Amino acid sequence: MSKTITIDINEYKPGMKVSEEILNNYGAVLVHKNTMLDKYTIHRLKLHGINSIKIYEDYEEIEVKDKNTTKVYEENINEFKSIIKDIGNGKKLDTLKVQNIVKELNDNFTSIYDIITHLNSNRGIDEYTYSHSLNVSLLCTLMGNWLELNQSQIRTLSYCGLLHDIGKSKIPPEILNKPGPLNAKEYEIMKKHSILGYNILKDNIAISKDIMLAVLMHHEREDGSGYPFGLKGDQIPLYAKITAIADIFDAMTSDRVYKKRETCFDVFEMFESDYLTKCDTSILLTFLKRIADYYIGSNVRLSDGSYGEIVFINQHQISRPIVKLEDESIIDLSKEKELIIEEVFS
Template identity: 75%
Template sequence: MSNEITLDIRQCKPGMKVSEEIINNFGAILVHKYTILDDYTVNKLMNFGIEKVKVYEDYEPKTKNDMEVNIVYEEKVNEFKTIIKDIGIGKKLDTLKVQNIVRELNDSFTSINEIITNLKSNRAIDEYTYSHSLNVSLLCSLIGNWLGLSPAQKRTLSYCGLLHDIGKSKIPPEILDKPGPLTPSEYEEMKKHSIFGYKILEGNIAISKDIMMAVLMHHEREDGSGYPFGLKGDKISFYAKVTAIADVFDAMTSDRVYKKRQTCFDVFEMFESEYLTKCDANILLTFLSRVASYYIGSNVRLSDGSYGEIVFINQKAISKPIIRLEDSRIVDLSMEKELQIEEVL
């Protein structure tokens, strides 16, 4: 690692790597150590009155705009749609196209802001199957970074996320695209997608066993309540455990044909109340802590119609942040049981 230098916030450039945690006046972590700065993060720090930032001296300048990132994303959605439809009519998986999608996604989306902003974008509901796979790939890579994994492991996670639902290419469209809840028999058919996905990848020398196991096991749960085998704990692939968290988060925060998206804080609450025993606790808590800290500084609308800004995330109640209202009053949502976040603006 290169030498550390202290810069005025106005001297900070996209591509610089932060060398220590940056904390606001409430004690909340605004930016974690080793974060790569982008325009969004620099502006966020300026808005919080941060004047000095410690960064590593060496850095690679980042020059791109949101439009370029969006264009790449839409291109990759269309390419992945072609891959899925080809498999649906019996063609083999085009691994070169898959590699290209993963490489270009990782080259284009290099910060949490780019990924979260993309997740929040309104996309065509009938494109969900394809955009969801790209989103899970991006989230898997992000989690891998937060867990301190090697570049090779993060790349494997990107493939796991992209391919995790590939078996849905074998699910009848009337079930996959049904505009309402599935019947018990339809749900049993849908659950077969993880096995179908494994069979699609089986024998492909370009696909590692880790990726195949993630595709097969991403619906398994730590307590044995998942499928297709009801596996528990260390019987579940590590890559499947990461993929499972990314899968659930994107699914719950996306519009579906039969269900509106939930706010990220609704999903955080669900994770805290229902999933600490279903998902790997270490991976889940790392994910919740890091992704929630991104929202510090975000403006929100509360269920009583008031507006405010998130100023602190309590790590013991991530879904219930502390809000500074427009009139400067401070509200701790963990103490105000009737009040909740209706919208992140």
């Protein structure tokens, strides 16, 4: 095991790996053990007044490069849009373009800040199909890291997320872009997108079986309530389970043709109340705990019109954090049931 040393706030550098959890004044985890420092994490630590930390002595300093992630995101949405349109016109999947998109995302979106910023950005509703695929790819990458998968597995997850809805290129536009809920007949047609996606990929030697099965099974659920086969538990591959959670989270926190986005804490509550038996519990709880930690320090508006800062995540009710109000008083939303978070500010 590498030796650890304590360093001062002025010595924080990208590439250093923290050797223990770093907590705020309320005991909430700001940075998890073994996290590699980046520009965002260092800024966050300084913002919270963390004046010293413990790191592993052996580390490789990372060169910080200025990057325009918004430009990269927009360029790759346009690239993915061209892929979808080509498939809709009967052409084969351009795997080289897909590989380039995955590489661009992995090279440029290296911190949770980069990723969440673009998940929360306001996008045109007509762009949803394309931005959703990029977002799910980014979320899958995050989850792979949080689950401590190896780099090959994480890269596979990136492909799973990007291609999970590729079958929607074969769904009639009047159903895909309908400005309202689908009726029963339309929903049955929409549900075919997972099989259609699998069929697009199945003869492509550049796409692994793991990716194909994630595309096919990302709507399967642990309790057998999903589709297309009604599989349960261990019948569902790991990559499909991870892709499913990323898919649901981004769908619920995005503006759609027929509904406005939910706040992340509304979605956390939905996961806690409705999805603990539908998604893999271990994977889901890891995801919820790690992504909720990102919002520690975020400013929020509550349903009574008051404003405050999230200072602690309740591990047994992640959707109901502890908030410090502007007058310095503390509200535990797990006890103040009548209050909800109506808006989260970045």
